[in-house]
Amino acid sequence: MTTKSTQIIQVNHQPTQAQLNHLGVFSWPTWSKEVSKFPWTYDEQETCYFLEGDVVVIPDGGEAVSMGKGDLVTFPAGMSCTWEIKSDVRKHYQFG
Numbered sequence: 001m002t003t004k005s006t007q008i009i010q011v012n013h014q015p016t017q018a019q020l021n022h023l024g025v026f027s028w029p030t031w032s033k034e035v036s037k038f039p040w041t042y043d044e045q046e047t048c049y050f051l052e053g054d055v056v057v058i059p060d061g062g063e064a065v066s067m068g069k070g071d072l073v074t075f076p077a078g079m080s081c082t083w084e085i086k087s088d089v090r091k092h093y094q095f096g
Helices: 015-025
Strands: 011-014 029-032 037-039 044-060 063-070 072-075 080-095
Touching: 015 072
Parallel strands: none
Antiparallel strands: 011 072, 029 080, 037 080, 044 063, 044 072, 044 080
């Protein structure tokens, strides 16, 4: 099976403080969500940095990707997926 390039979730498990500062992560808005499971579609690219939580994101037709506290993650525009939040999430995020 070939994975479409639009389905690739990029996860950086150990971003450096310099990388986070360069992106301006800590000035981005925050989003929080309790343990839950829901579908989501990304109309535009999202980059986020997890402050708390444990999540599995399953792209439609793709393989599950785990992420959580301390991870810097980029979701591609056009991707539809299911979020499965295993422990409450709080993250900084930016679209575009």
